[in-house]
Amino acid sequence: MKKRSRARVRKKQKRALLFIVMGAIALVAIAAAAILSNLPQEGQAFTVEVIAAPLSQEGEAGAALFKMNCQVCHGPNAAGTKLGPPLIHDIYNPGHHSDEAFYLAAATGVRQHHWPYGDMPPQPQVAREEVSKIIRYIRELQEANGIVYKPHSM
Numbered sequence: 689m690k691k692r693s694r695a696r697v698r699k700k701q702k703r704a705l706l707f708i709v710m711g712a713i714a715l716v717a718i719a720a721a722a723i724l725s726n727l728p729q730e731g732q733a734f735t736v737e738v739i740a741a742p743l744s745q746e747g748e749a750g751a752a753l754f755k756m757n758c759q760v761c762h763g764p765n766a767a768g769t770k771l772g773p774p775l776i777h778d779i780y781n782p783g784h785h786s787d788e789a790f791y792l793a794a795a796t797g798v799r800q801h802h803w804p805y806g807d808m809p810p811q812p813q814v815a816r817e818e819v820s821k822i823i824r825y826i827r828e829l830q831e832a833n834g835i836v837y838k839p840h841s842m
């Protein structure tokens with residue numbers, strides 16, 4: 689009798705363990721699907737909807753400079769193209785990519801790391817104070833689209 693009930697308990701424990709394992713696998717699968725569906729496939733444009741923002745004077749100047757130097761890859765309103773990622777994206781919130789990341793990107797380029805587009809070539813034709821204006825433009829657009837500072841935890 690005692691033996692039998694112990695066996696039953698063990699069976700229940702096994703079943704509970706199986707549920708936990710299956711649950712964990714399901715969670716991992718869901719997380720992977722969510723991450724993959726957010727990544728662009730090769731050669732596929734990954735673009736976002738961007739709400740145009742009222743810009744400051746510096747932001748306007750930055751918009752013009754962006755159009756000349758960055759838009760070909762990052763797209764109109766920095767919404768992304770098949771050559772470069774959207775910058776109006778939570779990845780580029782000021783807590784994850786500070787202004788310094790923009791100065792560096794323009795001065796030395798970017799090694800492919802977040803996306804499958806390849807490297808960003810340096811943009812030496814853009815002076816540092818011009819990059820400042822571009823940053824202002826991007827930050828104003830980001831803010832209008834709900835992308836705000838989040839501490840970098842990853």
Ligand code: HEC
Pocket residue numbers: 754757758759760761762771772773785789790793794798799800801802803804805806807808809811814822
């Ligand atoms: C020839 C295409 C191209 C042009 C032109 C271009 N970019 Fe990029 N940029 C990219 C690509 C591709 C990436 C993504 C690299 C990655 O993370 O995989 C990128 C990434 C970035 C990043 C993220 C940097 C980081 O640390 O992850 C910033 C900021 C950026 N670009 C700003 C600019 C600015 C500002 C300009 C204009 C002065 C510009 N880009 C022009 C292709 C371009």
